[in-house]
Amino acid sequence: MPSITIRNVPDDVHRAIRVRAAMHGRSAEAEIRDILEKAAKPEGRLKLGSLLTSIAREAGGLSDAEAEHFNQLRDKTPADPVSFE
CATH class of the missing domain: 1.10.1220 (Arc Repressor Mutant)
Known part of the structure; x- marks a missing residue:
């Protein structure tokens, strides 16, 4: 750490x-x-993935089962920081 x-x-x-x-x-x-x-x-705090999921649900293009399926597939490991060197 x-x-x-x-x-x-x-x-x-x-x-x-x-x-x-x-x-x-x-x-x-x-x-x-x-x-x-x-x-x-x-x-x-607002997380981008949660926002996009809620937009898709409101638009009628994503069911609860599909949202849960995508949530289980999501890679939850933190991204490496960007290096500018």
Whole structure:
């Protein structure tokens, strides 16, 4: 799993993270991971595949059984990041 180093975090921000972590019963590092995950993958985000499926259903071109079949076939492994070098 990748690691990230964040430099020059202001003292008041670091203190607020430690307090927030204590309130949630976890380490500051675990709290930061949670904050990053929620920022990068917010609840209720619109996923392209879900949007396209709903459009196809509304248009009458896709039954529930077909949608489920396509969902089972979908590759759920994360894509590799793009390299510009």
